Amino acid sequence: MASKDALKELSSTLSKARILLAADVDASLVSDAEINTLVARLVEMHKADAGLSVATKEEIAAIVDQITKEKAPVPVDVKRKAGFTAAASEIDAYYKITNKERLTTGGSIDDFVDHFKNRLEKIRRILEERRIGASIVQSISATRSYMSGREVTIVGMVTTKISTKKGNIMVVVEDSTAEIKVMFMNGTSHQSKDLFESSKRLVNDEVVAIRGKLSNQFLMANEILWPDVPIKEQKTIKGDIAIAFMSDIHVGSKQFMEKNFEKMLKWLNGEAQSREDRIAGKIKYIIMAGDVADGIGIYPDQEYDLAIHDIYLQYKLLFNFISMIPDYIHVFVMPGNHDAVGRAEPQPALGEEFVKDFKLDNVHIVTNPSYINLHGLDVLAYHGTSLDSIIRAIPDLSYAAPEKAMVEVLKRRHLSPVYGGNVIVPSKEDQLVIDKVPDILHMGHIHKNGIAEYHGVRIVNSGTWQDTTGFQQRSGHIPTPCMLPVYEALAGRFTTIKF
Numbered sequence: 151m152a153s154k155d156a157l158k159e160l161s162s163t164l165s166k167a168r169i170l171l172a173a174d175v176d177a178s179l180v181s182d183a184e185i186n187t188l189v190a191r192l193v194e195m196h197k198a199d200a201g202l203s204v205a206t207k208e209e210i211a212a213i214v215d216q217i218t219k220e221k222a223p224v225p226v227d228v229k230r231k232a233g234f235t236a237a238a239s240e241i242d243a244y245y246k247i248t249n250k251e252r253l254t255t256g257g258s259i260d261d262f263v264d265h266f267k268n269r270l271e272k273i274r275r276i277l278e279e280r281r282i283g284a285s286i287v288q289s290i291s292a293t294r295s296y297m298s299g300r301e302v303t304i305v306g307m308v309t310t311k312i313s314t315k316k317g318n319i320m321v322v323v324e325d326s327t328a329e330i331k332v333m334f335m336n337g338t339s340h341q342s343k344d345l346f347e348s349s350k351r352l353v354n355d356e357v358v359a360i361r362g363k364l365s366n367q368f369l370m371a372n373e374i375l376w377p378d379v380p381i382k383e384q385k386t387i388k389g390d391i392a393i394a395f396m397s398d399i400h401v402g403s404k405q406f407m408e409k410n411f412e413k414m415l416k417w418l419n420g421e422a423q424s425r426e427d428r429i430a431g432k433i434k435y436i437i438m439a440g441d442v443a444d445g446i447g448i449y450p451d452q453e454y455d456l457a458i459h460d461i462y463l464q465y466k467l468l469f470n471f472i473s474m475i476p477d478y479i480h481v482f483v484m485p486g487n488h489d490a491v492g493r494a495e496p497q498p499a500l501g502e503e504f505v506k507d508f509k510l511d512n513v514h515i516v517t518n519p520s521y522i523n524l525h526g527l528d529v530l531a532y533h534g535t536s537l538d539s540i541i542r543a544i545p546d547l548s549y550a551a552p553e554k555a556m557v558e559v560l561k562r563r564h565l566s567p568v569y570g571g572n573v574i575v576p577s578k579e580d581q582l583v584i585d586k587v588p589d590i591l592h593m594g595h596i597h598k599n600g601i602a603e604y605h606g607v608r609i610v611n612s613g614t615w616q617d618t619t620g621f622q623q624r625s626g627h628i629p630t631p632c633m634l635p636v637y638e639a640l641a642g643r644f645t646t647i648k649f
């Protein structure tokens with residue numbers, strides 16, 4: 151029932167008890183589940199009134215607040231199943247967290263200039279380390295003194311990409327000294343077709359190397375070189391442990407799939423059947439990559455989608471669930487764009503006010519992004535808010551395959567290559583450059599599971615625990631809720647378990 155219908159129902163039910171609604175009571179105050187209780191309490195409150203009485207906005211707000219407080223958190227009680235022996239409980243934990251602490255910034259134009267300069271320098275270094283054959287020219291301005299026809303490799307940031315009238319693509323690339331117009335011709339040879347297609351994958355604000363021939367004030371491109379990650383063997387480790395990946399739990403949303411989440415908690419506690427039982431017992435770590443709570447005021451009219459309207463209660467319920475996870479499992483809780491830490495990335499770990507009452511030795515509150523080293527395996531966890539802009543910018547990407555967008559992020563060695571899609575802290579150091587190549591790259595945000603492998607890096611998008619929302623339905627997204635990817639480190643294998 152939409153909230154407007156709820157308001158109508160409230161008004162008509164109350165009128166039978168000779169109570170009128172004050173004119174300033176609006177639909178956002180009333181959510182469908184609370185109508186009966188609300189009516190009962192208003193009737194009780196006004197029972198001594200003679201004749202018609204009026205229920206005020208304040209009265210209703212106070213009752214709704216009271217009902218919310220009584221309703222949440224929902225007590226769940228999951229206990230370790232008798233006789234369940236978990237292999238992971240016998241193994242010592244080894245974890246090392248490297249948070250991306252937010253650096254201060256004034257947010258001035260100069261700060262932005264420094265920020266992009268740093269991105270350019272860091273990624274240029276990565277490109278130089280790749281030893282890409284032809285040496286990179288010192289600066290774009292240096293090419294101005296070169297003769298036409300000379301072959302050069304430049305490094306810079308893409309600032310503009312347009313299709314010309316003749317059907318070619320022109321890209322403006324800039325470094326701290328100058329900019330240059332780079333042409334990608336829509337030619338007929340195989341080679342030029344491939345290059346032309348590749349040029350469509352260039353996104354604004356990314357740093358790349360381009361090899362080409364100078365021609366007057368243009369560079370006629372022959373090759374694009376992305377910073378990329380070197381090809382390496384997939385890393386395996388000795389310990390027979392498993393890591394479970396979660397994201398987008400959205401506790402507090404009406405669409406949070408609480409029953410399924412409880413089922414998963416029971417599974418972790420040994421109530422599983424057959425082969426999956428073995429995997430449950432191996433889980434030593436759980437990474438929660440953001441949007442752990444649904445938050446408040448994240449998008450217009452969110453209040454209609456909330457089951458819990460109090461942010462503290464949302465986190466209380468989340469930590470209540472987390473406390474049901476067996477204590478030998480270490481849990482890493484990261485924020486996402488829905489969480490109560492502000493949207494600018496890097497996002498700080500959840501504040502003391504949300505976690506102070508729920509401290510446990512096995513629960514770690516981390517930043518977004520952060521590196522989490524587990525028994526020598528480097529996991530780079532990032533919520534994935536930038537995936538929206540990546541999917542929009544690159545032709546063959548879609549919400550159906552988040553892992554492909556994650557490969558593009560890895561190739562660009564930057565967690566958020568397109569500036570402006572998501573909010574970034576313009577600190578002097580660009581902390582979203584992927585300086586260190588991880589063994590596992592973990593993201594969420596898209597609400598769709600995906601697993602891939604790229605140059606020896608395991609890629610996992612851990613989907614969601616939220617049912618399809620109206621917004622997703624309208625935009626044609628098909629989420630994959632309640633599917634838990636688990637990585638068995640010894641075998642180097644992912645298994646996804648459906649709850």
Ligand SMILES: [Fe+2]
Pocket residue numbers: 398440441486487488533535594595596
């Ligand atoms: Fe998100």
